[in-house]
Amino acid sequence: MITPILPKPIVTFCCTLLLAANIAVAQNSKEPSEADKLRYAPFKFTEASVNNGKQIYQQNCQSCHGEPGKGNHAKLDPIPYDPVSSEFQSNADGEMFWYVSNGKGQMPNFSSVITETQRWEVISYIRTFNDKYVQIVAEQGKDAVLTSSIKLEVEMNQDSSKIIVTLTDTLTSPPQPVSNARVSLWVERQFGKLPIAEQQTNNNGIALFDTPTDIPGNETGMLTLIAQANSQNLDIVQKAQLGIGTPTSPKNLLADRAIWAVNAKAPIWVITLYLTGVLSVLLTIAYVMLQLKKIRDLNCSNKSKPIL
Amino acid sequence: MALDNSMNKALDSIGPKLFESVNLNKKFHAWMAFLTIMLLICLYAYYTQLRDGLGVAGIRDYVSWGMYISSFVFFVASSLVGMLISAVVGLSGQKWVIPLTRIAEIIAVAFAAVAGLVIVSDMGRPDRLPYVFMYGRFSSPILWDVTVVTTYMLISLLLLYVTLIPDLALGEKYLSWRPKLLIKAYNLLSLGWRGTEEEQKILNRAIKTLLILIVPVALAIHTVTSWLFAVNPRAGWDSTIFGPYFVSGAFVAGLSCLFIAMYFFLKNYKMEEYLTPNVFDKIAKLMVLVSLVYIYFNLNEFLVPGYKLKKFEAVHLKQLFVGHHAAMFWLVQIGGLIIPTMLLLLKSIRKPFPMLLIGVVMLLGSWFKRYLIVVPVQEHPYLPIQHVPEMFKFYTPTLIEVLITIGPLIMVLMIISVLAKLVPIIPVWETAHTSIDTENGK
Incomplete structure (x- = not known):
């Protein structure tokens, strides 16, 4: 059997993605x-x-x-x-x-x-x-100023199915919540990060995010979330593994015989064609060499005067 | 023994003359010295490439196959002439072709032997060549290509040798004035051939097997070379007729090499008796035949996609017909193929000197045709070319690259020159044998 270039699930997945992208464009009216x-x-x-x-x-x-x-x-x-x-x-x-x-x-x-x-x-x-433009800079103190002593935590509230990101300044004692900080939430993907949402921390230093329900995770549904608090000079990043993804077990494209695989997994017909071709040519050459040997043997055993 | 006597007589009448060329004269030394100096210059250019990398050539990210690969395709193409003359024409029982068989086989061996080296010149890390054999994949046309090129080389060499065996045995008789080492080598390689009927029967069996074997292998070598391109989905290479298109083009390239070689041997080896006007006339007609087949495949290759002008095909074809490569394209198609073919229809042109000129023109046409097949396609990838320097967009060969491309051609000339001095260029035994057959036939 000839292996199709792309397995069916991948094609279906790509089509779904394309469709989803279309809908996303159409609905981008917020x-x-x-x-x-x-x-x-x-x-x-x-x-x-x-x-x-x-x-x-x-x-x-x-x-x-x-x-x-x-x-x-x-x-x-x-x-x-x-x-x-x-x-x-x-x-x-x-x-x-x-x-x-x-x-x-x-x-x-x-x-x-x-x-x-x-x-x-x-x-x-x-x-x-714009000549008439006069810039207004964000008020000092309104947006939080981040320092390296600030700790970022990501956890999941099982009851309300919200993702909680907490920012606390560990330099003070007791640690103080950091309010008014912009926090963005991402999911780590094979290539780059997928943005989920952006929130401002409240007075308790907490930013609440709705848990996404439709993101493919690994076999057990685990996703790596990345929470990031940004300021002009410093980005604070924290990763967390949460079981909020849809469990998926991607099919290994190298699992079956395929035209792009190594010799051990090459399609049988390719191996057969190649080896049959090479072998039959080599055997024919061997046959010719055998004829030449016959001529030599004939003349070694018969030392009589050459006819020429 | 009557046959043996007449055979000896026939051999004696042609042998001394045909073995006369197995001699290194001053002209040959001068010619080889000239070739050696030229080759050294080219080797220095290659050394520069080894030292500084492939960047010294004009090939870049987009056009990564330039003159080197074009030249490789040309070399493989030219080597097919051995199969065409010895197998296709020879097996069909055409006796006029006998004086051409050895010349064609020598050309085939020379081009096939050097074709592999041309590929190496395109490698940035030639030390990794063994990887093709160590880690080659059965699914990869590269592995198929390496396999068939080496196999074809082997078979061509074997065919040249096997048809030489009776002539090698004659060396003792006609080359007594040459160095003993040469005669020793002749004797060793002749396998003690004495010309008995049994020997002839075995030898004929071996030759026939090889002649039959070389047909599929020769077709495979150039079909696989075409697959290096045709298994790609790129506009201009994505063609189902690339195999026969390449093979028919190869016959044109190979025969033009033979035209040039025939003129050379006629004049320098004084072979008027064997390379007769009839032989020139016949081989010219064969060229007309293969050219017409090639023109037919060209029509298919360009007219059909040209009629449809699918988006990406259109970009490619417009570059060839009216764009960047138009001048070269029409010069090659009309000047290098159609006009020479039409000229060869005239009896007055089917003469040695006009055929030499036509051979040179068609050979140049064949080389540039490969360039047109390999290079322009790469200048139009499906994904747009972005954020690259201007020189990445269009391919311009550098001087070093031209020298490295000329190098293998010099090697081919050297191999042909040496072989043509080591063995009689016209098969002696076969010619004598045929002349007796015709006499008996009368």
């Missing part, structure tokens, strides 16, 4: 909340941040939004506005940040592509095209 709109960059925009932002813009945004001020954006519906346009600039910093992080319409979310700081840097670049 809008930022009032609180999101009032979010500000945690640092003052500088020449350095503008330069970084320009680079990030050219790599990630320009293919659709075009070069600022030239109106050469991609012809999509709805139009990806030129950053210089009033439609674009009328957004608050927080709104822009939210759209970059979560996507809008056909625009994908960039939360797993560029870091929070980089997102703010892009905004700092975009704002250089």
